[in-house]
Amino acid sequence: MNIKKIIINNVVELLRQASCELPNDVVKALRDGLKNEKKGSIAEAQLAAIIDNFEQAEKFCLPMCQDTGIHIYYVEFGEDVNWLRGTELKKALCEASKKATIDVPMRPNAVNPFTNMNSNDNNGRNIPFINWEIVKGDKIKITAFPKGGGSENMSSLGMLKPGEGLIGVKKFVVDTVITAGGQPCPPIIIGIGIGGGADIALKLAKKQLQRTIGERHPEKVIANLEIELVKAINMIGIGPQGLGGITTCIDVFVEYAYRHPASLPVGISIQCWAGRHASAVFDSNGNVKFLRK
Amino acid sequence: MSVVYLKTPFIEKQIRNLKLGDSLYISGTIFLMRDEAHERALKLFKEKIKLPFDIKNLAVFHCGPIVQKKNNNWKVLSAGPTTSMRMELFEDEMIKNYQIRVVIGKGGMGEKTINAMKKYGAVFASFTGGAGVLLPAKCIKKVKEVHWLDLGTPEAFWVFEVENFGPLTISIDAQGNSLYKKVNKEVDKGRVKAYKYLGINK
Numbered sequence: 001m002n003i004k005k006i007i008i009n010n011v012v013e014l015l016r017q018a019s020c021e022l023p024n025d026v027v028k029a030l031r032d033g034l035k036n037e038k039k040g041s042i043a044e045a046q047l048a049a050i051i052d053n054f055e056q057a058e059k060f061c062l063p064m065c066q067d068t069g070i071h072i073y074y075v076e077f078g079e080d081v082n083w084l085r086g087t088e089l090k091k092a093l094c095e096a097s098k099k100a101t102i103d104v105p106m107r108p109n110a111v112n113p114f115t116n117m118n119s120n121d122n123n124g125r126n127i128p129f130i131n132w133e134i135v136k137g138d139k140i141k142i143t144a145f146p147k148g149g150g151s152e153n154m155s156s157l158g159m160l161k162p163g164e165g166l167i168g169v170k171k172f173v174v175d176t177v178i179t180a181g182g183q184p185c186p187p188i189i190i191g192i193g194i195g196g197g198a199d200i201a202l203k204l205a206k207k208q209l210q211r212t213i214g215e216r217h218p219e220k221v222i223a224n225l226e227i228e229l230v231k232a233i234n235m236i237g238i239g240p241q242g243l244g245g246i247t248t249c250i251d252v253f254v255e256y257a258y259r260h261p262a263s264l265p266v267g268i269s270i271q272c273w274a275g276r277h278a279s280a281v282f283d284s285n286g287n288v289k290f291l292r293k
Numbered sequence: 294m295s296v297v298y299l300k301t302p303f304i305e306k307q308i309r310n311l312k313l314g315d316s317l318y319i320s321g322t323i324f325l326m327r328d329e330a331h332e333r334a335l336k337l338f339k340e341k342i343k344l345p346f347d348i349k350n351l352a353v354f355h356c357g358p359i360v361q362k363k364n365n366n367w368k369v370l371s372a373g374p375t376t377s378m379r380m381e382l383f384e385d386e387m388i389k390n391y392q393i394r395v396v397i398g399k400g401g402m403g404e405k406t407i408n409a410m411k412k413y414g415a416v417f418a419s420f421t422g423g424a425g426v427l428l429p430a431k432c433i434k435k436v437k438e439v440h441w442l443d444l445g446t447p448e449a450f451w452v453f454e455v456e457n458f459g460p461l462t463i464s465i466d467a468q469g470n471s472l473y474k475k476v477n478k479e480v481d482k483g484r485v486k487a488y489k490y491l492g493i494n495k
Contacts (some may be wrong), residue, residue: 228490229491274423
């Protein structure tokens with residue numbers, strides 16, 4: 001049994017799933033959005049096209065959007081894993097990104113910022129980017145999270161004054177969504193990270209984009225903030241593709257870290273409607289469990 | 294709002310007749326350029342060097358497609374619009390220098406482009422962002438040519454033969470009207486509502 005080969009092949013499958021099959025929770029949210037829009041409106045037509053598109057993508061096994069993202073992974077590495085070195089896993093993930101570029105296929109999206117040369121294999125300095133977390137157990141959970149550029153360009157970081165408080169946070173979120181308008185391909189999913197520091201707030205924000213639509217934060221206060229923000233954002237009227245309508249976002253997820261007394265960082269990460277991600281758990285016997293939503 | 298079918302090359306008068314909200318279908322030739330290809334096309338114009346393919350009176354599609362080369366032929370697998378606002382840096386000059394008549398993309402464009410469209414006779418036609426599968430399956434007949442592959446496949450200068458490419462929504466017309474500006478007025482009201490609901494006082 002070649003564990004590295006098993007990982008490469010199955011991570012290619014994760015990248016294929018992420019690119020071609022929209023998770024069921026996102027599918028449901030978009031279908032619900034369609035029902036809410038006015039009959040005969042541009043918003044309704046835009047959502048209908050989005051739905052037609054992801055249905056065909058899944059049927060013909062094609063990437064639903066031509067932008068198949070920059071390659072990011074989230075790895076939960078069991079502290080008792082003695083069957084694979086972290087450095088070997090890193091190599092396997094880089095290899096999987098290369099293979100998926102040809103096999104899925106995914107668009108080559110790794111460009112040297114100095115020479116503008118495309119590596120053509122979705123590999124390059126610090127790309128794929130791997131987020132590591134040590135967890136209990138002897139298994140490895142891998143999430144493929146190819147992130148699109150249009151929505152990523154609308155990310156925002158606010159280093160608020162602590163005196164601006166929660167109201168300041170809410171205002172920053174609303175203003176960021178309005179500035180983004182139709183550019184991140186709404187209906188969007190919004191990840192918000194509060195506290196920690198500049199990088200921590202943004203990291204927490206982006207991580208939230210993997211949560212299941214409708215899944216509320218375990219702390220009541222945060223859960224209520226999420227619900228409140230969804231309602232407020234869908235009052236704005238940006239609508240699907242920024243052409244007006246009700247469904248600007250399909251969910252808002254908030255996470256926080258304790259803050260420095262002098263800082264109130266707010267990171268906002270935006271996901272386009274193509275909520276691409278797929279996870280699987282690998283064990284020492286080479287078993288792979290896909291965690292389909 | 295009407296449904297309009299046009300063949301390339303476009304005639305300025307046809308383009309000036311298009312109205313906000315019209316559905317447009319294009320048959321003939323379109324070309325793909327994004328950030329880097331726009332920059333290069335403008336640089337070549339300045340240097341008085343002809344482009345490898347004549348784009349006069351055609352439509353530019355803001356798109357970096359997923360393509361596959363099989364038996365020496367390019368196949369387009371996924372091709373939807375990218376955010377057009379990035380090309381705001383270049384599009385007015387492109388319209389002026391190359392008589393681009395239709396700009397296909399998503400999310401709208403800014404004042405510079407709108408003014409050039411009004412002056413020279415061009416429109417912005419939007420397609421649903423992220424809907425990468427619909428156009429290749431139904432409307433893209435073949436890849437006629439590709440140039441500048443040194444920029445990588447997403448940024449290369451592609452030329453497609455298309456049939457009934459659409460439906461595209463005319464969201465900026467040649468009179469300077471913009472559907473996005475209309476939405477922005479609604480969004481200004483929406484911001485007030487959202488602020489009020491969240492208890493924000495300004």
